[in-house]
Amino acid sequence: MTAEALREPMPLNGHFTDRSILSVEQFNPLAVTRVFDEADAMAAMVHQQGRSDLLADTVVANLFYEPSTRTFLSFEAAAVRLGAGTIATQGVEFSSIAKGETLEDTIRTVASYADIIDLRHSETGAAERAANVSRVPVINGGDGSGEHPTQALLDLYTIKHKLGRVDDLRVTMVGDLKHGRTVNSLARLLALFSGNSINYVSPREYDMPEDTIAALAAAGVAQQKHRDLKPVIEETDVLYVTRVQSERIGDKSAKLMKKEPYVINAALLEQARDNDMIVMHPLPRVNEIHPEVDSDPRVVFFDQVESGLYVRMALLAMVAGRSVVHGGREAPMRSTMKPWMTTS
Numbered sequence: 001m002t003a004e005a006l007r008e009p010m011p012l013n014g015h016f017t018d019r020s021i022l023s024v025e026q027f028n029p030l031a032v033t034r035v036f037d038e039a040d041a042m043a044a045m046v047h048q049q050g051r052s053d054l055l056a057d058t059v060v061a062n063l064f065y066e067p068s069t070r071t072f073l074s075f076e077a078a079a080v081r082l083g084a085g086t087i088a089t090q091g092v093e094f095s096s097i098a099k100g101e102t103l104e105d106t107i108r109t110v111a112s113y114a115d116i117i118d119l120r121h122s123e124t125g126a127a128e129r130a131a132n133v134s135r136v137p138v139i140n141g142g143d144g145s146g147e148h149p150t151q152a153l154l155d156l157y158t159i160k161h162k163l164g165r166v167d168d169l170r171v172t173m174v175g176d177l178k179h180g181r182t183v184n185s186l187a188r189l190l191a192l193f194s195g196n197s198i199n200y201v202s203p204r205e206y207d208m209p210e211d212t213i214a215a216l217a218a219a220g221v222a223q224q225k226h227r228d229l230k231p232v233i234e235e236t237d238v239l240y241v242t243r244v245q246s247e248r249i250g251d252k253s254a255k256l257m258k259k260e261p262y263v264i265n266a267a268l269l270e271q272a273r274d275n276d277m278i279v280m281h282p283l284p285r286v287n288e289i290h291p292e293v294d295s296d297p298r299v300v301f302f303d304q305v306e307s308g309l310y311v312r313m314a315l316l317a318m319v320a321g322r323s324v325v326h327g328g329r330e331a332p333m334r335s336t337m338k339p340w341m342t343t344s
């Protein structure tokens with residue numbers, strides 16, 4: 001395979017072998033359904049046998065140049081449970097980036113060691129830059145305030161299993177919608193399915209970016225901005241809460257959000273429906289969800305965490321051409337590791 005094949009974040013249309021996963025914009029409903037079917041199969045496999053040897057011949061590189069607990073460890077665990085080996089760098093300070101190496105040179109290097117690269121980076125567009133020079137598929141684990149496609153998939157997967165549908169949802173997104181990549185990706189993913197509407201609840205300084213609003217409007221999604229959560233809580237099916245992205249805006253601006261009134265507590269959830277509604281958060285939470293609601297059955301953030309394992313296992317298997325649901329349909333990816341010297 002050539003780097004040329006990865007130059008654009010191409011639409012997936014159900015075909016994942018050797019493809020980079022950079023943006024939710026690559027997905028159509030068929031591709032989302034494929035991932036969810038595969039994730040269901042992964043969940044069943046984990047529950048029945050714990051791990052498999054599906055990717056025993058594969059090495060997965062996890063390059064995480066920004067802090068991460070769940071995304072990093074779930075990609076590691078996903079690879080391990082599929083029998084793959086992993087190599088990892090966490091933090092710029094332990095890599096040659098600290099010596100001034102470009103992302104492109106790092107990616108060319110890692111692509112000589114591994115079959116799939118999972119990348120988290122502080123710059124918007126970094127995953128696409130990486131894919132443009134990589135001879136192996138790159139999976140975007142979050143690029144600045146740009147996209148977090150694997151999180152959006154695991155969020156929608158959780159919604160599907162909790163509420164039984166991915167359409168006709170009234171979703172309320174709360175918090176720092178301007179810098180949060182999870183809400184940007186999830187909003188765009190929701191736009192693929194009919195009848196979804198979104199309320200954006202944030203202070204003016206943290207409004208959902210206009211380009212996302214315009215993209216969803218073009219897709220026919222009903223959207224409304226609010227400054228107060230109370231008027232919309234009762235009609236909400238999915239309450240998606242986010243933290244202020246203090247690492248992107250500095251502590252001074254972050255203090256503004258600390259004073260804002262969107263803390264989810266028991267009194268607020270009293271006003272939500274008793275059933276058929278869920279409270280989500282990509283985690284980590286800081287102070288936007290009071291621990292007193294953790295045992296409320298509508299609160300699902302640790303189920304999201306578990307979904308992340310199955311969805312990332314699904315993506316790794318599919319990108320490697322080893323789908324267990326649609327097995328044998330696509331050529332395996334073994335051609336990516338080609339030694340530059342002649343071997344016998």
Ligand code: NCD
Pocket residue numbers: 070071142148151181182242243282283284
């Ligand atoms: C999110 C992220 O990194 O964008 N975390 C995650 O991957 N679960 C959300 C956040 O950090 O606020």
